[in-house]
Amino acid sequence: MNQQELLCTIAEKIKTKANKREAKQNKNKKFITYQVGQKILSMNHHLSNAGNNEIKKLFNLYEGPFTITKIISDSTLAIINPRSGKEELINVAEVRPYHTDESNVTK
16 A cells, blocks of 8 residues: 555545544534524624623623525525614524514414
């Protein structure tokens, strides 16, 4: 076995081990897929401010709902911010689906 064949064999083994680790790690995870037009909540990133007597732990964790306008990739969404009217890109790690409580709606 020459050096080139040995390097190819090692690379294949590294890839198969990585795939096995990934499959084992993601075995019990459920991945959320988003659709265009779906409503989501976006994570707030407020900081405490002693001058204004604002404490971070008392702020809302999420703000919204926002509507998804485009899906850029599996990890990036485009939303329209209603306050500014501008399109913003946001990572899926910072959003969660918005659910309306339809049980309280009277018909």
